[in-house]
Amino acid sequence: MAINVYNTLTRKKELFTPIEEGKVKMYVCGPTVYNYIHIGNARPAIVFDTVRRYFEYRGYDVHYVLNFTDVDDKLIKAANEMGEGVTEIANRFIDAYKEDVGALGVKEAVDHPRVTENMEEIISFIQGLVDKGYAYEAGGDVYFRTRSFDNYGKLSHQSVDELRSGSRIEVGDKKEDPLDFTLWKNAKPGEITWDSPWGTGRPGWHIECSAMAKKYLGDTIDIHAGGQDLTFPHHENEIAQSEAHNGESFARYWMHNGYINIDNEKMSKSLGNFILAHDLVKKHDPKVIRFFMLSVQYRHPINFSDELLKGAKSSFERIQNAYENIRHRKETAMSLQADRDEWMEKVHGFKEQFMKEMDDDFNTANAISVIFDLTKAANLYLQESQTHVDVLDAFEQTLEELLRVLGIQIGEETDLLDEEIDALIEERKQARKDRNFERADQIRDELKDRDIILEDTSQGTRWKRG
């Protein structure tokens, strides 16, 4: 079995083969940290974290790099508005990013490079492009000479001439050609600046990723990923810069995730139809949010609404219930059973099926349906009058394992009930024995108010948090 990845470059699914055996060098474009991220920004974080986790699950060592753009026009504007420094704002929102995305189960990247901490590399990268004739200085700015790079447009499948005829390209009087884009920006008075061979200024947006990918991962990387809207111009420009500069192919696989939509329209800061991850995580179980995002193939758009999230919650509860039921049943499990091996075999089969689905371009929607199949099998097993502890363990562990690949931690909550609650459950047990159902229901309602839900089963009463 091998992993297939949809490559934007070729518009096909391709067999993944790493540059270096057993390793994946992966660069993901991170946020510009001038604000909290919205859930649209959270999607790539979750999706590519899942890609990473799956590679790791399959035994790869993943060098995962996610950058922070900590200086640009928006940050400068935000700094002016809030009367704070660019660095303070960047720091604040980097922390917020890590917190929000961490709540959603995203692992920390191996490297989190920041533009302001890689200024030397960026400047020398630009210098390299100037030296090779791919870039030129004009009035303190430096531009990339787009037409000098033959393969420009290969990622977005646009020809240079078609791009030119699009009327919305900024002309800019210093440019030789309207298609040229900025590598270095001359400082305006009062802006944060760095010294460079072209005077004081700061980098353009695209150059940072080329310079930092090179520094942290090398001239050619395995996977470069980001949101669909980065395909053009951002990633196209990165390719031009990196390949012009390094003389090597930049990234072997380009992955782009689809948008999150609100009422069928792209969620974006400029449209104002966004929901901050920071807020959503407080209102809903982050596990459910993540589950919801992964219930759709990553390249397809997801429509977002409270109602849909509610549906995801119900769905996820089915899995959670099965998991709790398995654990509860372990207390009364046996260790003798004729068809133990058959069941063990069966449980193992779900793992294989799960991998088969994930191998196909990380089809989490189908992978989740395999988890539901596993859930169903577990529920059926629990109907048996006798259960084997090995089989229950296998169900429990497989469920944990597969969900962990999706970045969803299940079952680590070990908060003990306080004695009071324990006592109430015990009292209710007695009341039921005495057929005092009035008191029994009273206790159940009381606990329900405290978010403890009781369930009576033939193996005794169990509880869960609502």
Place this chain on the structure above:
RNA sequence: GGCGGCAUAGCCAAGAGGUAAGGCAGAGGACUGCAACUCCUUUAUCACCGGUUCGAUUCCGGUUGCCGCCUCCA
């Protein structure tokens, strides 16, 4: 104008050239003191029109509708 995506049951969502996974919601039943959980049963001529084929919802062409990129944007 250029490039691209999507259209599958009430809702969400996979999918393959041979009569369509999974989940939610609904209905009926089993279990239960009642619930909850769970189990069983139940719901689709896959936007429209042509073509290729023994056979297409899946391939090709066209139509319609929606969305995106071509400007900062995940």
